[in-house]
Amino acid sequence: MKKFMTSRFFMLAVTLVSLVSFSACSDDDDPEPVPTITDVVANNPNFSLLLAAVSKAELADELSAPGNLTVFAPDNQAFAAAGINQEYISSASKEALANILLYHVVGARVGSASVPASDSVRTLAQKLIFASKNANGVFVNGVAVKTADVAASNGVIHVISNVLIPPTLTIAGVATSSENFSILVSAVQKAGLLTAISNPGKYTVFAPTNAAFQAAGVTQATIDELSPEEVTAIVAQHVIGTNVYSSDLINNATAPTLRTGTSLTIGTTPPSVKVTGGTNPVSNVVTTTPGATFNITTTNGVVHVIDRVIL
Structure with a gap:
Protein backbone atom coordinates (compact mmCIF):
# COMPACT_ATOMS: atom_id res chain seq x y z
CA MET A 1 0.00 0.00 0.00
CA LYS A 2 2.77 2.43 0.91
CA LYS A 3 4.55 1.59 -2.32
CA PHE A 4 1.34 2.23 -4.32
CA MET A 5 0.83 5.65 -2.66
CA THR A 6 4.43 6.59 -3.32
CA SER A 7 4.02 5.69 -6.98
CA ARG A 8 0.83 7.77 -7.32
CA PHE A 9 2.51 10.75 -5.65
CA PHE A 10 5.45 10.48 -8.02
CA MET A 11 3.18 10.42 -11.10
CA LEU A 12 1.21 13.43 -9.85
CA ALA A 13 4.43 15.38 -9.29
CA VAL A 14 5.67 14.59 -12.79
CA THR A 15 2.36 15.70 -14.26
CA LEU A 16 2.42 19.00 -12.38
CA VAL A 17 6.00 19.72 -13.45
CA SER A 18 5.09 18.96 -17.04
CA LEU A 19 2.12 21.31 -16.94
CA VAL A 20 4.19 24.12 -15.43
CA SER A 21 6.94 23.59 -18.02
CA PHE A 22 4.42 23.58 -20.90
CA SER A 23 2.85 26.78 -19.60
CA ALA A 24 6.22 28.48 -19.32
CA CYS A 25 7.19 27.40 -22.82
CA SER A 26 3.87 28.69 -24.18
CA ASP A 27 4.49 32.08 -22.56
CA ASP A 28 8.00 32.22 -24.01
CA ASP A 29 6.71 31.35 -27.50
CA ASP A 30 4.14 34.17 -27.57
CA PRO A 31 5.12 36.54 -30.43
CA GLU A 32 6.11 40.08 -29.61
CA PRO A 33 3.27 42.50 -30.46
CA VAL A 34 3.85 44.35 -33.72
CA PRO A 35 4.16 48.10 -33.04
CA THR A 36 1.84 50.63 -34.63
CA SER A 161 15.32 61.28 -47.90
CA ASN A 162 13.40 64.56 -47.99
CA VAL A 163 10.13 66.07 -46.87
CA LEU A 164 7.28 66.13 -49.40
CA ILE A 165 5.75 69.59 -49.68
CA PRO A 166 2.14 69.61 -50.90
CA PRO A 167 1.84 71.46 -54.21
CA THR A 168 -0.67 74.25 -54.72
CA LEU A 169 -0.37 74.97 -58.46
CA THR A 170 -1.32 72.98 -61.55
CA ILE A 171 1.10 72.69 -64.47
CA ALA A 172 -0.81 75.54 -66.12
CA GLY A 173 -0.48 77.54 -62.91
CA VAL A 174 3.31 77.13 -62.89
CA ALA A 175 3.53 78.27 -66.51
CA THR A 176 1.22 81.27 -66.17
CA SER A 177 2.83 82.45 -62.94
CA SER A 178 6.14 83.35 -64.63
CA GLU A 179 6.78 85.87 -67.41
CA ASN A 180 9.65 83.63 -68.53
CA PHE A 181 7.05 81.22 -69.96
CA SER A 182 4.98 83.79 -71.87
CA ILE A 183 5.75 82.29 -75.30
CA LEU A 184 4.98 78.79 -74.00
CA VAL A 185 1.68 79.95 -72.53
CA SER A 186 0.79 81.66 -75.79
CA ALA A 187 1.57 78.44 -77.68
CA VAL A 188 -0.43 76.31 -75.26
CA GLN A 189 -3.41 78.64 -75.55
CA LYS A 190 -3.26 78.62 -79.35
CA ALA A 191 -3.10 74.83 -79.28
CA GLY A 192 -6.16 74.74 -77.05
CA LEU A 193 -4.30 72.73 -74.38
CA LEU A 194 -4.38 75.11 -71.42
CA THR A 195 -7.43 73.37 -69.97
CA ALA A 196 -5.82 69.97 -70.45
CA ILE A 197 -2.77 70.86 -68.37
CA SER A 198 -5.04 72.35 -65.71
CA ASN A 199 -7.07 69.18 -65.27
CA PRO A 200 -6.26 66.28 -62.91
CA GLY A 201 -3.58 63.97 -64.24
CA LYS A 202 0.00 62.81 -63.86
CA TYR A 203 1.71 64.65 -66.71
CA THR A 204 5.35 65.50 -67.28
CA VAL A 205 6.02 68.76 -69.08
CA PHE A 206 9.40 69.82 -70.42
CA ALA A 207 8.86 73.58 -70.31
CA PRO A 208 10.94 75.85 -72.54
CA THR A 209 11.49 79.38 -71.30
CA ASN A 210 11.30 82.36 -73.65
CA ALA A 211 15.06 82.14 -74.01
CA ALA A 212 14.73 78.45 -74.88
CA PHE A 213 12.31 79.27 -77.72
CA GLN A 214 14.62 82.00 -78.96
CA ALA A 215 17.62 79.65 -78.84
CA ALA A 216 15.85 77.57 -81.48
CA GLY A 217 14.90 80.61 -83.53
CA VAL A 218 11.26 80.60 -82.39
CA THR A 219 9.74 83.91 -81.25
CA GLN A 220 6.27 85.08 -80.33
CA ALA A 221 5.90 86.24 -83.94
CA THR A 222 6.65 82.69 -85.08
CA ILE A 223 3.90 81.27 -82.87
CA ASP A 224 1.48 83.90 -84.20
CA GLU A 225 2.27 82.94 -87.81
CA LEU A 226 1.91 79.16 -87.36
CA SER A 227 -1.42 77.41 -87.68
CA PRO A 228 -3.09 75.96 -84.56
CA GLU A 229 -2.30 72.46 -85.86
CA GLU A 230 1.39 73.27 -86.23
CA VAL A 231 1.55 74.83 -82.77
CA THR A 232 -0.29 71.84 -81.28
CA ALA A 233 2.29 69.48 -82.78
CA ILE A 234 5.12 71.44 -81.17
CA VAL A 235 3.47 71.76 -77.75
CA ALA A 236 2.30 68.13 -77.60
CA GLN A 237 5.81 66.76 -78.02
CA HIS A 238 6.82 68.52 -74.80
CA VAL A 239 4.31 66.50 -72.75
CA ILE A 240 4.52 62.90 -71.51
CA GLY A 241 1.33 61.32 -70.22
CA THR A 242 2.82 60.01 -66.97
CA ASN A 243 5.05 61.31 -64.19
CA VAL A 244 8.79 61.28 -64.93
CA TYR A 245 11.11 62.85 -62.38
CA SER A 246 14.86 63.26 -62.82
CA SER A 247 15.33 60.09 -60.76
CA ASP A 248 13.35 58.20 -63.43
CA LEU A 249 15.58 59.23 -66.33
CA ILE A 250 17.33 56.22 -67.85
CA ASN A 251 19.95 56.89 -70.52
CA ASN A 252 18.71 56.18 -74.07
CA ALA A 253 15.22 55.23 -72.83
CA THR A 254 12.31 56.53 -74.88
CA ALA A 255 8.95 57.89 -73.75
CA PRO A 256 5.87 58.55 -75.91
CA THR A 257 4.60 62.12 -75.96
CA LEU A 258 1.08 63.43 -76.45
CA ARG A 259 1.93 63.99 -80.12
CA THR A 260 0.85 60.78 -81.83
CA GLY A 261 3.80 58.81 -83.18
CA THR A 262 6.42 60.99 -81.49
CA SER A 263 8.58 59.91 -78.58
CA LEU A 264 11.44 61.51 -76.69
CA THR A 265 14.84 59.92 -76.19
CA ILE A 266 16.31 60.53 -72.75
CA GLY A 267 19.89 61.51 -72.01
CA THR A 268 21.40 61.59 -68.54
CA THR A 269 24.83 63.23 -68.84
CA PRO A 270 23.56 65.90 -68.65
CA PRO A 271 19.82 65.24 -68.30
CA SER A 272 18.29 66.01 -71.68
CA VAL A 273 15.55 65.11 -74.15
CA LYS A 274 15.22 65.10 -77.93
CA VAL A 275 12.74 63.81 -80.48
CA THR A 276 13.57 60.17 -81.13
CA GLY A 277 15.23 59.92 -84.51
CA GLY A 278 15.41 63.70 -84.87
CA THR A 279 18.48 65.64 -85.93
CA ASN A 280 17.90 68.83 -83.94
CA PRO A 281 20.08 69.56 -80.91
CA VAL A 282 19.07 68.10 -77.55
CA SER A 283 17.13 70.14 -75.01
CA ASN A 284 18.92 70.11 -71.67
CA VAL A 285 17.01 70.04 -68.41
CA VAL A 286 17.96 73.06 -66.29
CA THR A 287 19.17 71.32 -63.12
CA THR A 288 20.05 74.45 -61.16
CA THR A 289 17.48 74.14 -58.36
CA PRO A 290 15.29 71.12 -57.56
CA GLY A 291 11.69 72.22 -57.14
CA ALA A 292 12.36 75.47 -58.99
CA THR A 293 13.94 74.54 -62.33
CA PHE A 294 13.38 70.79 -62.35
CA ASN A 295 11.29 68.27 -60.40
CA ILE A 296 8.67 70.99 -59.94
CA THR A 297 5.81 69.01 -58.40
CA THR A 298 2.34 70.27 -59.24
CA THR A 299 -1.12 69.03 -58.37
CA ASN A 300 -1.31 67.22 -61.71
CA GLY A 301 2.24 66.22 -62.54
CA VAL A 302 5.79 67.50 -62.76
CA VAL A 303 7.56 70.25 -64.72
CA HIS A 304 11.19 70.40 -65.88
CA VAL A 305 12.52 73.64 -67.37
CA ILE A 306 14.56 73.10 -70.54
CA ASP A 307 17.04 75.35 -72.33
CA ARG A 308 15.81 74.75 -75.89
CA VAL A 309 12.38 74.17 -77.38
CA ILE A 310 11.94 70.59 -78.62
CA LEU A 311 11.67 70.56 -82.42
Whole structure:
Protein backbone atom coordinates (compact mmCIF):
# COMPACT_ATOMS: atom_id res chain seq x y z
CA MET A 1 0.00 0.00 0.00
CA LYS A 2 2.77 2.43 0.91
CA LYS A 3 4.55 1.59 -2.32
CA PHE A 4 1.34 2.23 -4.32
CA MET A 5 0.83 5.65 -2.66
CA THR A 6 4.43 6.59 -3.32
CA SER A 7 4.02 5.69 -6.98
CA ARG A 8 0.83 7.77 -7.32
CA PHE A 9 2.51 10.75 -5.65
CA PHE A 10 5.45 10.48 -8.02
CA MET A 11 3.18 10.42 -11.10
CA LEU A 12 1.21 13.43 -9.85
CA ALA A 13 4.43 15.38 -9.29
CA VAL A 14 5.67 14.59 -12.79
CA THR A 15 2.36 15.70 -14.26
CA LEU A 16 2.42 19.00 -12.38
CA VAL A 17 6.00 19.72 -13.45
CA SER A 18 5.09 18.96 -17.04
CA LEU A 19 2.12 21.31 -16.94
CA VAL A 20 4.19 24.12 -15.43
CA SER A 21 6.94 23.59 -18.02
CA PHE A 22 4.42 23.58 -20.90
CA SER A 23 2.85 26.78 -19.60
CA ALA A 24 6.22 28.48 -19.32
CA CYS A 25 7.19 27.40 -22.82
CA SER A 26 3.87 28.69 -24.18
CA ASP A 27 4.49 32.08 -22.56
CA ASP A 28 8.00 32.22 -24.01
CA ASP A 29 6.71 31.35 -27.50
CA ASP A 30 4.14 34.17 -27.57
CA PRO A 31 5.12 36.54 -30.43
CA GLU A 32 6.11 40.08 -29.61
CA PRO A 33 3.27 42.50 -30.46
CA VAL A 34 3.85 44.35 -33.72
CA PRO A 35 4.16 48.10 -33.04
CA THR A 36 1.84 50.63 -34.63
CA ILE A 37 3.13 53.30 -36.99
CA THR A 38 3.15 55.77 -34.11
CA ASP A 39 5.12 53.28 -31.97
CA VAL A 40 7.75 52.83 -34.69
CA VAL A 41 8.20 56.58 -34.98
CA ALA A 42 8.27 57.13 -31.20
CA ASN A 43 10.82 54.38 -30.60
CA ASN A 44 13.34 55.49 -33.23
CA PRO A 45 15.52 58.49 -32.31
CA ASN A 46 16.07 59.17 -36.02
CA PHE A 47 12.38 60.12 -36.19
CA SER A 48 12.48 62.64 -33.34
CA LEU A 49 11.51 65.58 -35.58
CA LEU A 50 8.79 63.55 -37.26
CA LEU A 51 7.46 62.59 -33.83
CA ALA A 52 7.48 66.25 -32.76
CA ALA A 53 5.52 67.19 -35.88
CA VAL A 54 3.05 64.32 -35.47
CA SER A 55 2.47 65.28 -31.84
CA LYS A 56 2.00 68.99 -32.63
CA ALA A 57 -0.42 68.10 -35.44
CA GLU A 58 -2.32 65.76 -33.08
CA LEU A 59 -2.03 62.83 -35.50
CA ALA A 60 -0.53 60.24 -33.14
CA ASP A 61 -3.88 58.57 -32.49
CA GLU A 62 -4.74 58.45 -36.19
CA LEU A 63 -1.40 56.79 -36.96
CA SER A 64 -1.87 54.21 -34.22
CA ALA A 65 -5.48 53.29 -34.99
CA PRO A 66 -6.22 49.90 -36.61
CA GLY A 67 -6.13 50.01 -40.38
CA ASN A 68 -3.89 49.78 -43.43
CA LEU A 69 -1.80 52.86 -44.09
CA THR A 70 1.37 53.62 -46.00
CA VAL A 71 3.57 56.34 -44.55
CA PHE A 72 6.47 57.89 -46.44
CA ALA A 73 8.39 58.91 -43.35
CA PRO A 74 11.13 61.56 -43.46
CA ASP A 75 13.84 60.96 -40.88
CA ASN A 76 15.81 63.72 -39.15
CA GLN A 77 18.25 63.97 -42.07
CA ALA A 78 15.32 64.43 -44.43
CA PHE A 79 13.91 67.26 -42.31
CA ALA A 80 17.36 68.88 -42.27
CA ALA A 81 17.58 68.57 -46.07
CA ALA A 82 14.26 70.41 -46.30
CA GLY A 83 15.43 73.11 -43.89
CA ILE A 84 12.87 72.10 -41.26
CA ASN A 85 14.09 72.04 -37.64
CA GLN A 86 12.54 71.87 -34.20
CA GLU A 87 12.13 75.64 -34.09
CA TYR A 88 10.08 75.56 -37.30
CA ILE A 89 7.90 72.74 -35.97
CA SER A 90 7.34 74.57 -32.69
CA SER A 91 6.28 77.76 -34.47
CA ALA A 92 4.10 76.12 -37.15
CA SER A 93 0.38 75.76 -36.64
CA LYS A 94 -1.28 72.42 -36.06
CA GLU A 95 -3.13 72.78 -39.35
CA ALA A 96 -0.01 73.57 -41.38
CA LEU A 97 1.85 70.56 -40.00
CA ALA A 98 -1.14 68.26 -40.49
CA ASN A 99 -1.38 69.38 -44.13
CA ILE A 100 2.27 68.45 -44.72
CA LEU A 101 2.18 65.20 -42.75
CA LEU A 102 -1.04 63.86 -44.28
CA TYR A 103 0.53 64.42 -47.71
CA HIS A 104 2.93 61.63 -46.68
CA VAL A 105 0.16 59.12 -45.87
CA VAL A 106 -1.76 56.86 -48.25
CA GLY A 107 -4.92 55.15 -47.04
CA ALA A 108 -3.84 51.67 -48.16
CA ARG A 109 -0.91 49.37 -47.47
CA VAL A 110 1.53 49.61 -50.40
CA GLY A 111 4.73 47.58 -50.12
CA SER A 112 7.75 48.49 -52.24
CA ALA A 113 7.15 45.47 -54.47
CA SER A 114 3.77 46.96 -55.42
CA VAL A 115 5.09 50.40 -56.41
CA PRO A 116 4.54 50.79 -60.17
CA ALA A 117 7.03 52.06 -62.72
CA SER A 118 5.13 55.35 -62.77
CA ASP A 119 1.79 56.32 -61.26
CA SER A 120 -0.03 58.70 -58.97
CA VAL A 121 -1.88 57.96 -55.74
CA ARG A 122 -4.12 60.15 -53.59
CA THR A 123 -2.96 60.89 -50.06
CA LEU A 124 -4.95 61.62 -46.91
CA ALA A 125 -4.29 65.30 -47.69
CA GLN A 126 -6.47 64.73 -50.80
CA LYS A 127 -3.60 65.57 -53.13
CA LEU A 128 -1.66 63.30 -55.46
CA ILE A 129 1.83 62.05 -54.88
CA PHE A 130 3.74 60.56 -57.78
CA ALA A 131 5.45 57.22 -57.19
CA SER A 132 7.93 55.42 -59.39
CA LYS A 133 10.25 52.42 -59.39
CA ASN A 134 13.16 51.76 -61.69
CA ALA A 135 16.74 50.49 -61.71
CA ASN A 136 17.69 53.43 -59.48
CA GLY A 137 15.25 52.45 -56.69
CA VAL A 138 11.84 53.49 -55.39
CA PHE A 139 10.86 57.16 -55.40
CA VAL A 140 7.97 59.42 -54.45
CA ASN A 141 7.86 62.88 -56.05
CA GLY A 142 11.42 62.14 -57.13
CA VAL A 143 12.52 61.66 -53.49
CA ALA A 144 14.37 58.41 -52.82
CA VAL A 145 13.11 55.76 -50.43
CA LYS A 146 16.07 55.05 -48.13
CA THR A 147 14.58 52.10 -46.24
CA ALA A 148 11.50 50.32 -47.51
CA ASP A 149 8.87 48.09 -45.93
CA VAL A 150 9.23 48.82 -42.22
CA ALA A 151 6.38 46.75 -40.81
CA ALA A 152 3.72 48.10 -38.47
CA SER A 153 0.51 46.55 -37.19
CA ASN A 154 -1.57 49.11 -39.04
CA GLY A 155 0.44 49.55 -42.22
CA VAL A 156 3.92 49.98 -43.62
CA ILE A 157 6.56 52.70 -43.45
CA HIS A 158 8.99 53.73 -46.19
CA VAL A 159 11.76 56.02 -44.92
CA ILE A 160 12.47 58.84 -47.40
CA SER A 161 15.32 61.28 -47.90
CA ASN A 162 13.40 64.56 -47.99
CA VAL A 163 10.13 66.07 -46.87
CA LEU A 164 7.28 66.13 -49.40
CA ILE A 165 5.75 69.59 -49.68
CA PRO A 166 2.14 69.61 -50.90
CA PRO A 167 1.84 71.46 -54.21
CA THR A 168 -0.67 74.25 -54.72
CA LEU A 169 -0.37 74.97 -58.46
CA THR A 170 -1.32 72.98 -61.55
CA ILE A 171 1.10 72.69 -64.47
CA ALA A 172 -0.81 75.54 -66.12
CA GLY A 173 -0.48 77.54 -62.91
CA VAL A 174 3.31 77.13 -62.89
CA ALA A 175 3.53 78.27 -66.51
CA THR A 176 1.22 81.27 -66.17
CA SER A 177 2.83 82.45 -62.94
CA SER A 178 6.14 83.35 -64.63
CA GLU A 179 6.78 85.87 -67.41
CA ASN A 180 9.65 83.63 -68.53
CA PHE A 181 7.05 81.22 -69.96
CA SER A 182 4.98 83.79 -71.87
CA ILE A 183 5.75 82.29 -75.30
CA LEU A 184 4.98 78.79 -74.00
CA VAL A 185 1.68 79.95 -72.53
CA SER A 186 0.79 81.66 -75.79
CA ALA A 187 1.57 78.44 -77.68
CA VAL A 188 -0.43 76.31 -75.26
CA GLN A 189 -3.41 78.64 -75.55
CA LYS A 190 -3.26 78.62 -79.35
CA ALA A 191 -3.10 74.83 -79.28
CA GLY A 192 -6.16 74.74 -77.05
CA LEU A 193 -4.30 72.73 -74.38
CA LEU A 194 -4.38 75.11 -71.42
CA THR A 195 -7.43 73.37 -69.97
CA ALA A 196 -5.82 69.97 -70.45
CA ILE A 197 -2.77 70.86 -68.37
CA SER A 198 -5.04 72.35 -65.71
CA ASN A 199 -7.07 69.18 -65.27
CA PRO A 200 -6.26 66.28 -62.91
CA GLY A 201 -3.58 63.97 -64.24
CA LYS A 202 0.00 62.81 -63.86
CA TYR A 203 1.71 64.65 -66.71
CA THR A 204 5.35 65.50 -67.28
CA VAL A 205 6.02 68.76 -69.08
CA PHE A 206 9.40 69.82 -70.42
CA ALA A 207 8.86 73.58 -70.31
CA PRO A 208 10.94 75.85 -72.54
CA THR A 209 11.49 79.38 -71.30
CA ASN A 210 11.30 82.36 -73.65
CA ALA A 211 15.06 82.14 -74.01
CA ALA A 212 14.73 78.45 -74.88
CA PHE A 213 12.31 79.27 -77.72
CA GLN A 214 14.62 82.00 -78.96
CA ALA A 215 17.62 79.65 -78.84
CA ALA A 216 15.85 77.57 -81.48
CA GLY A 217 14.90 80.61 -83.53
CA VAL A 218 11.26 80.60 -82.39
CA THR A 219 9.74 83.91 -81.25
CA GLN A 220 6.27 85.08 -80.33
CA ALA A 221 5.90 86.24 -83.94
CA THR A 222 6.65 82.69 -85.08
CA ILE A 223 3.90 81.27 -82.87
CA ASP A 224 1.48 83.90 -84.20
CA GLU A 225 2.27 82.94 -87.81
CA LEU A 226 1.91 79.16 -87.36
CA SER A 227 -1.42 77.41 -87.68
CA PRO A 228 -3.09 75.96 -84.56
CA GLU A 229 -2.30 72.46 -85.86
CA GLU A 230 1.39 73.27 -86.23
CA VAL A 231 1.55 74.83 -82.77
CA THR A 232 -0.29 71.84 -81.28
CA ALA A 233 2.29 69.48 -82.78
CA ILE A 234 5.12 71.44 -81.17
CA VAL A 235 3.47 71.76 -77.75
CA ALA A 236 2.30 68.13 -77.60
CA GLN A 237 5.81 66.76 -78.02
CA HIS A 238 6.82 68.52 -74.80
CA VAL A 239 4.31 66.50 -72.75
CA ILE A 240 4.52 62.90 -71.51
CA GLY A 241 1.33 61.32 -70.22
CA THR A 242 2.82 60.01 -66.97
CA ASN A 243 5.05 61.31 -64.19
CA VAL A 244 8.79 61.28 -64.93
CA TYR A 245 11.11 62.85 -62.38
CA SER A 246 14.86 63.26 -62.82
CA SER A 247 15.33 60.09 -60.76
CA ASP A 248 13.35 58.20 -63.43
CA LEU A 249 15.58 59.23 -66.33
CA ILE A 250 17.33 56.22 -67.85
CA ASN A 251 19.95 56.89 -70.52
CA ASN A 252 18.71 56.18 -74.07
CA ALA A 253 15.22 55.23 -72.83
CA THR A 254 12.31 56.53 -74.88
CA ALA A 255 8.95 57.89 -73.75
CA PRO A 256 5.87 58.55 -75.91
CA THR A 257 4.60 62.12 -75.96
CA LEU A 258 1.08 63.43 -76.45
CA ARG A 259 1.93 63.99 -80.12
CA THR A 260 0.85 60.78 -81.83
CA GLY A 261 3.80 58.81 -83.18
CA THR A 262 6.42 60.99 -81.49
CA SER A 263 8.58 59.91 -78.58
CA LEU A 264 11.44 61.51 -76.69
CA THR A 265 14.84 59.92 -76.19
CA ILE A 266 16.31 60.53 -72.75
CA GLY A 267 19.89 61.51 -72.01
CA THR A 268 21.40 61.59 -68.54
CA THR A 269 24.83 63.23 -68.84
CA PRO A 270 23.56 65.90 -68.65
CA PRO A 271 19.82 65.24 -68.30
CA SER A 272 18.29 66.01 -71.68
CA VAL A 273 15.55 65.11 -74.15
CA LYS A 274 15.22 65.10 -77.93
CA VAL A 275 12.74 63.81 -80.48
CA THR A 276 13.57 60.17 -81.13
CA GLY A 277 15.23 59.92 -84.51
CA GLY A 278 15.41 63.70 -84.87
CA THR A 279 18.48 65.64 -85.93
CA ASN A 280 17.90 68.83 -83.94
CA PRO A 281 20.08 69.56 -80.91
CA VAL A 282 19.07 68.10 -77.55
CA SER A 283 17.13 70.14 -75.01
CA ASN A 284 18.92 70.11 -71.67
CA VAL A 285 17.01 70.04 -68.41
CA VAL A 286 17.96 73.06 -66.29
CA THR A 287 19.17 71.32 -63.12
CA THR A 288 20.05 74.45 -61.16
CA THR A 289 17.48 74.14 -58.36
CA PRO A 290 15.29 71.12 -57.56
CA GLY A 291 11.69 72.22 -57.14
CA ALA A 292 12.36 75.47 -58.99
CA THR A 293 13.94 74.54 -62.33
CA PHE A 294 13.38 70.79 -62.35
CA ASN A 295 11.29 68.27 -60.40
CA ILE A 296 8.67 70.99 -59.94
CA THR A 297 5.81 69.01 -58.40
CA THR A 298 2.34 70.27 -59.24
CA THR A 299 -1.12 69.03 -58.37
CA ASN A 300 -1.31 67.22 -61.71
CA GLY A 301 2.24 66.22 -62.54
CA VAL A 302 5.79 67.50 -62.76
CA VAL A 303 7.56 70.25 -64.72
CA HIS A 304 11.19 70.40 -65.88
CA VAL A 305 12.52 73.64 -67.37
CA ILE A 306 14.56 73.10 -70.54
CA ASP A 307 17.04 75.35 -72.33
CA ARG A 308 15.81 74.75 -75.89
CA VAL A 309 12.38 74.17 -77.38
CA ILE A 310 11.94 70.59 -78.62
CA LEU A 311 11.67 70.56 -82.42
